[in-house]
Amino acid sequence: MFAYIIKRLLTGVVVVVLVSMAVFALLWYGPESPARPICVQETSNRCTDERLANFEESMGYNNPIYVEYGKYAKGIFVGREMALGGNTIQCDAPCFGFSFRSRALVWDELIERLPATISLAIGGATLYLLLGIPIGIAAARRRGTLGDKLLVSSFLVISSIPYYLFALVAWLYCTLVWDLPVLGDSGYTPLLDNPAKWFAGLLLPWLCLGIFNCTAYTRYTRGAMVESLSEDYIRTAKAKGLPARTVVYKHGLRSALVPVVTIFGIDLGILLAGTIFTERIFEIQGIGLWGLRAVGSFDLPVISATAMFGAIVIIVSNIIVDVVYGVLDPRVRVS
Amino acid sequence: MTDSIIQPRAHQMSEEGAYLAVENLTIEFPTPDGPLTAVNDLSYTVGMGQTLGIVGESGSGKSVSSMAVLGLHDTKRTKITGSIRIGDKEVVGLSESGMRKLRGNAVSMIFQDALAALHPFYRVGGQLAEAYQVHHSNASKRDARRKAIEMLDRVGIPQPDRRVDDFPHQFSGGMRQRAMIAMGLINDPSLLIADEPTTALDVTVQAQILDLLQDLQREFNSAVIIITHDLGVVAEMADDVLVMYAGRAVEYGTTKQILSHPEMPYTWGLLSSIPDVQSDTSARLIPIPGNPPSLLNPPSGCSFHPRCAHVDKVPGSLCSTTLPRLTPASIGTAHVKRCHLADPDAIYQREVLPEIAPDLVEEN
Numbered sequence: 065m066f067a068y069i070i071k072r073l074l075t076g077v078v079v080v081v082l083v084s085m086a087v088f089a090l091l092w093y094g095p096e097s098p099a100r101p102i103c104v105q106e107t108s109n110r111c112t113d114e115r116l117a118n119f120e121e122s123m124g125y126n127n128p129i130y131v132e133y134g135k136y137a138k139g140i141f142v143g144r145e146m147a148l149g150g151n152t153i154q155c156d157a158p159c160f161g162f163s164f165r166s167r168a169l170v171w172d173e174l175i176e177r178l179p180a181t182i183s184l185a186i187g188g189a190t191l192y193l194l195l196g197i198p199i200g201i202a203a204a205r206r207r208g209t210l211g212d213k214l215l216v217s218s219f220l221v222i223s224s225i226p227y228y229l230f231a232l233v234a235w236l237y238c239t240l241v242w243d244l245p246v247l248g249d250s251g252y253t254p255l256l257d258n259p260a261k262w263f264a265g266l267l268l269p270w271l272c273l274g275i276f277n278c279t280a281y282t283r284y285t286r287g288a289m290v291e292s293l294s295e296d297y298i299r300t301a302k303a304k305g306l307p308a309r310t311v312v313y314k315h316g317l318r319s320a321l322v323p324v325v326t327i328f329g330i331d332l333g334i335l336l337a338g339t340i341f342t343e344r345i346f347e348i349q350g351i352g353l354w355g356l357r358a359v360g361s362f363d364l365p366v367i368s369a370t371a372m373f374g375a376i377v378i379i380v381s382n383i384i385v386d387v388v389y390g391v392l393d394p395r396v397r398v399s
Numbered sequence: 400m401t402d403s404i405i406q407p408r409a410h411q412m413s414e415e416g417a418y419l420a421v422e423n424l425t426i427e428f429p430t431p432d433g434p435l436t437a438v439n440d441l442s443y444t445v446g447m448g449q450t451l452g453i454v455g456e457s458g459s460g461k462s463v464s465s466m467a468v469l470g471l472h473d474t475k476r477t478k479i480t481g482s483i484r485i486g487d488k489e490v491v492g493l494s495e496s497g498m499r500k501l502r503g504n505a506v507s508m509i510f511q512d513a514l515a516a517l518h519p520f521y522r523v524g525g526q527l528a529e530a531y532q533v534h535h536s537n538a539s540k541r542d543a544r545r546k547a548i549e550m551l552d553r554v555g556i557p558q559p560d561r562r563v564d565d566f567p568h569q570f571s572g573g574m575r576q577r578a579m580i581a582m583g584l585i586n587d588p589s590l591l592i593a594d595e596p597t598t599a600l601d602v603t604v605q606a607q608i609l610d611l612l613q614d615l616q617r618e619f620n621s622a623v624i625i626i627t628h629d630l631g632v633v634a635e636m637a638d639d640v641l642v643m644y645a646g647r648a649v650e651y652g653t654t655k656q657i658l659s660h661p662e663m664p665y666t667w668g669l670l671s672s673i674p675d676v677q678s679d680t681s682a683r684l685i686p687i688p689g690n691p692p693s694l695l696n697p698p699s700g701c702s703f704h705p706r707c708a709h710v711d712k713v714p715g716s717l718c719s720t721t722l723p724r725l726t727p728a729s730i731g732t733a734h735v736k737r738c739h740l741a742d743p744d745a746i747y748q749r750e751v752l753p754e755i756a757p758d759l760v761e762e763n
Contacts, residue, residue, distance in 0.1 A: 296515035303469055303510075304530040304582070305502035308495075318520055394566045395519055 065397070069387060076379040083375040087368045088133050092125075099123050101164045101362045122147045136161070160372075161365030165357070170369045173354065180252040181350035183262065184269055184342060185335035191274025193328065196281025197321075203282065204289030204320075205312065216286070219279040228341040231272040235345050238268055247271075252348040269346045273339065277331070284327055288320035295319070322392050326385050333381030337374035417444035418622045419468065419590050424481035424491075426463055426472070426646075435694050437463040439646040440481070445639075447589065450616065450623040452637030452654065454630060454669060456691045460646040461626045465592045467491075468624075469508055470498035485590060504534040507588040511595035513575035517567040523578050524548070524563030531585045550581035554611060573604035577611065584615060591616070592624045597632065609635055630669055634658055642666050645692050645702035648725060652734030662728045662736040662743035664707045667751045685755065701739065709746060713739040 091098055099119040103111040106119070119125075124132050124147075138144060139159035146155050146162065155162065160170035203212045222230075238247040250268040253261040292298065293316045301315040338352030347353075351370060358366035390397045426438040438460040445451045453461045466472055468483055470490060483490040485506055490498065510516040518526060527550060528543035535543070544563065551559035554577040567575055576596060583591055593612060597605035613636060616623050625636050633640050633654060640657040642650040642665065650663040661667055668687035689706035692698050698705050704718040717739050728734035730744050740746060 296510060296512065297518040299471060300510060300516045300582075301518070302471055303502055303508045305499045305504055305533050306529070307499065307533075310533075315518055319518075393520060395568050 065387075065390065069383065072383045072386065076376075076383060079379055080372060080375050084137070084368070084372050085133065087371045088136060089129065091364045091368065092129050092132075096362065097125070098364050099125050101364075105164065160369040163358070163366050164363045165361050165366070170365045173366070174351070174369060174373065177350050177354050179254060180348050181336060181338060181343070181352065183252070183255065183266055184273070184339055184348060184350060185332060187266055187270040188273025188277070188339070188342075189328070189332050189335060191270050192277040192281050195274055195278035197285045197324065199278065200282040200285025200287075201289055201312070201317065203286045204293060207286070207290055215282070219282055222276065223279040223283075225276075227276055228345070230276050231269075231341055231345045234268060234272050250346040250348075252350070266348075269342050269348065273335070273342060281324065281328075284324050285320060288323050289316060292316045292320040318392075322389065325388055325392060329381050329385030329388065330378070333378040336381070337377045338370065417446045417449075418486060419445045419624075420482070420484045421464070421468070422482040422484075424464060424467065424479070424483060426460070426467055427478040428476060429478070430695065432695050434478075436697070437646055437694060438467070441643070441646070441648055442481075443639075443641050443648065443651060445590070445622040445624060447622050448616070448620045449639065450625060450637045451639045451641060452633035453624060453626045453641045453643060454628060454633055455643035456628060458645075458691045458694065459643040461643050462594055463646075464643075465508070465594060465624060465626055468590075468592060469502050469506055470495075471502075471508075500534075503530050503583075503588075504586045505588055506590045506592065507583040507586065509576075509579050509583040509591065509593040509596050511597075512599045513579040514567060514572070514599070516579060517575060519567060522564050522566055523570065524551070524565075526567075527551070527563075527578070527582050527585055530582050534586050546585060547581075550585050551578065553584075554578070554581040554615075555607075556581075572600055573607060576600060576604075576608050580608070580611065580615070584619065587619060588621055590622045590624070592626070594626045595628070596625070597627075597629075605632075612636070628669075630658070630673055642669070645697055646694060647702065647737065648735075649703065649738070650734075650736045651725070652728065652731065652736075656728070656731045656734040660728065660730045660734070660744050661747060662730075662734070662740070663703075663738045664709050664740070664743075665703045667747060668706075671751065671755045673755075701737070709740060712746065713741075 097116060097120060100111060100116060102123070103116045103119040107115055124135065135144060139146075139155060139157070139161070141157055143157035143159045144155055145152050146159075153162070155169060158171055160174070162169050163173060166173065199215070203215050206212045235250065238244045239250070242248065246264045247268045249264060251265040253265050255262040293312070298311060298315055301311045306315075336351075338350065338355050340352035340356050342348065343350045343353035344356060351373065354366065355370035357363070358370065421444070422442045424438055424441045425436065428435045428437060441460070441464055443451060443453075453465070455461045463472075467479055468485070468490065470493065472479065474495075479491055481491065485501060488501070490501070493501075517523065521529075524544060524547045527547035528540070531543045531546045532538055532540075538546070548559045548563050551563055556562050556574055556577055562570070562574075567578070570578060576599075580596070583593075591612075596612065597608050600608060609632060612623070612625075615621075623636075625632065627633060637654045640650075640652065640654050641648055642657070642663065644665050650657060650661065650666050657666065658670075661670060665687070668685075671685040672687060674684055687706060688708075692702050692705070698719070700717070700719040700721050701707070701723050704710055707718065710718045721739070723737045723739045725735045725737050728736050728744075729742065736743070
């Protein structure tokens, strides 16, 4: 098992390196000179070709790509000195460069924004698990009844609304139309600054993520439970004389959870990599919103950093899913 | 009308009152296409220490009727009438909690395909211990584990104290079935229902499992129902045989009677379709023509008549219009059959036996 995890981590590292190369190359060979945004900024919109050439020269864009990638990679591990509009600044490891827009170090901005995204993702994911799994179990136990049919079809309606519309309408009504006390006040306050405000500000975003995504988890859980409850071993469990609760939860749910946990791990990874719509609508300064703004302003170092961060989070969550899968299902346990 | 008045007196125990008595059991499932009668007016008895073999094709109602004994049908989706008595307790209409006390305790069931019937995520020992603990609420975890090891040892699993911590997939097919049997017997049941216990196993393991079941039955003196489509298993194990077709009993009697003087063409068909190891390798199997009937829309009269080769020996169209009653067979007393043929034994000896066992005819 340990060797297996090490092996998965090593492949993960290779993938991250490949992602960083791909992003670096894509931006390098992109349609726009990578130095233009900073040139425009520094020269107050008077970025002539001559000035642009100067910036390209000072930022190293005239060197071969592999030299610059080498510097970039070295910066991540040991730090580097960077030229910024004539000045040289020290960028300590892990150095992902500095943001063209804010001039702050990318790593510092990432660390600053991470808690918001983590709060949002963990809270939302907890909520949709807590809603989706019990509702799915209840529906599976009552499958074919009117209640089950109503639930399945009403959840289909919710999940066929685009998420951004769902969240936007929720925000509009809670904040502007009804001006609700807690729900109308969404935004991010660091947990350590004011836990109550942290909770209140995130409540509506959590509810949006939770309610919208729980429909999918209800469907997964219901499907997996219907399947597991029709297995032979459920009949065996009943034939042993076990109470219905033990049959459903200990025997049925245990196997139904395996596919749900798999999907959950990957979904949580995606949430952590940035909930762009939620962060944008509720103005939460997290990774998703940061990435979105970076794309809008051609802030290359930030774009590269968010891409690599996303890749790392998703690779790690995949490895965790695999390990958990082995814990849940002894048949796939790697010896 | 009650066919069930006529009961074979196959064994001494039934005279004193059988442990399991099923009377006029009818099981109906409502389906979108109308009610499906899976078991129709079925009656049989099994005494302590006795083995009843229930034989029939898929869909003949053999498993459905046995699951009713454990109350394993969804009560909301099943209509069960008639009576099932276990010991002196009526099971039809018994509450779920009352039923649960019987399940796995006084009555237990061994299923076919132990790989699917054991939970893949729990250790074999844990599953056995769970079956023990649910009926011994004051037994500690350690007691239950000791009991599980003891049972695994009893069914012949080597190194039971180590294998108890294995998962089902780490067992071989035969060992899984042994573990299944150990689980079925862990609470010393008085009635054991084995639903095709050897179907998924290869022949040598089949023989071992059957031997094991017989030994354990002797040891526990339990009543056993063995559900199978293999008359070879019946010949080896059963005291009585119940042949089912389309949800009804079509022939019921002692194993000896049924195997030597079968009087129902469907039983003949089952006997004919057994391959004979000693016969010529080029000899062809004799299948029963046609397919099992639809239970939603069963044939009129005798359900077997569309597939029966002897319909023309019955005067008129009796076979297709009138359901034959279970009547005493012409030979022997402990034997009933559901057939219009006037002299079935003669037809069997003259037409069927020479085809399936020529050497037996010569001996006679």
